[in-house]
Amino acid sequence: MTGRKQNLTRRRFFELGGATAVASLAAPVVAQQAEPIRIGVLQPFTGGLEALGQQGANGAELAFLDANDAGGVDGRMFELIRADTATDPKTAVERANDLIRRQKVAAIIGPVTSANRDAMRPTIERGKTPLLYATDYEGGVCSRYISCYSALPDHWVVPIVAHAVKNLGDSFYLVGSDYVWPREMNAAFIAECDKTGGKVVGEEYTPWGAKDYTATLRKIRDSGAKTVVISIAGADAITFVKQFAATGMKKTTQVVFFGFSENYLAGLSDEESEGIIAPTNFTSSLTSPEAEHLKERVRARFGADAIVSNTVDAHWSLARMYIEGVRRAGGDDREAVTDAMVDQTLMSGNGEVYLRPGDRHVDLNVLIAQAQGGRLEVIEELGRIAATDQCT
Known part of the structure; x- marks a missing residue:
C-alpha cells in the first residue's frame, strides 16, 4: 500500500458549509479522549491558484501528521479543517470568520495572495487568532497575530537585480498580475535598479485569467529589453511563458520569474522552461541532508511523484514552528502560543532559519536557481539573509 493510501485510511473528509471541507487526522485510540487542537488550512483550492494551495496544504498536513504520529503534543492530536478562499478576498474573509467563530480553530495557516491576507487581517486581529502566512510577499506586515515565513524584497529582489545586471544585461521589462504583490515587488525592483545602474524600459499588469x-x-519585443521579469501568478503564468516561448523571443530575451518553482515546471515543457532564472528558498534539486529528509517525508506521505517545492517547504517549516510554540506554551491557548513560537531556530529543507520575535518574520536562506533540463538547479547560494524589520 502506498504512503498516500495509508494516509487516507487515517483521515475522514466531509463537507462543511460553502466550499469548506474538514480533514480530521484521527488520533490513536488511547489518545482520543484528549481534545484535539484544531487548525484551519485556508488555501486557494480553486480560482486559478489551486496548485499553490494544494502544495501549501501538503506542507502543513505533513507537519501535523508527523506530529500526530509522534503522539501529538502532550497526547493531544491535531485536526485540520480545510477551507477554500477560491482566490477571492471576500470569500477568504468569510472562511476565516467561520474557522474562528464556528470551528474554534487555534490557528489558521494560509492564504496565498496579499489581497486575501490583507482582507483577512481585521478578522484575524479581532479574533486574536494566530495566522501562519507562508507565501513570499511584498513586505510591510506588522501584527502580533501574523507570523510570516515569507521571502521579502530584501530576500529576492535585491539579490536578483545584482545577479541580472552582472550576468544578463541592464534593461528590464516588468510584467505582473494586477494585484498588490506584483506592483510592490516591481516598485522594489525599480528602486534597486536605480542603485545598480539597471533600467526598466516597460511595466505592465495583466488581469486574472488572461x-x-x-x-x-x-511591447516586450519592441522595448529591446534584455530581460523580462515575471510576477504573474498561478495558471496565468503558465499561459504567458508558453506564449513567450512560442514567439522565439527566448533567443534574445532572458526570463526572471518571481515565485517560480517545481509547481510551474510541472505545467511547462523542458523547452519552454529552459533557462528561466528565479530567486527561491528551496528547490528539490538540493541534495543536502535536510533537503533529502524533506523530500523523503513528502514522498512517503503523498507518493513517489509528489512535487516538493518552495511552497511545501515554507508551509512545513512554519507549521513546525507553530507546533513547537504549542509545546513551549503547554497547550493551544492562542495568546500563549503567539508569545511562545517566536525566537526559535529550526532546520528547514534548506538549512537553519530563524523566526524573529520583533516583526514575526523568518530570516531565510536564499538561492538563485535556473531551469535546466526540466529541473530547477542552483546556480548561486547566498546564505541566510535577515530582511529589514517590517515593523519599522
Missing part, C-alpha cells in the same frame, strides 16, 4: 498575451509580448 488568455492572450500577444499585445504584451509585442
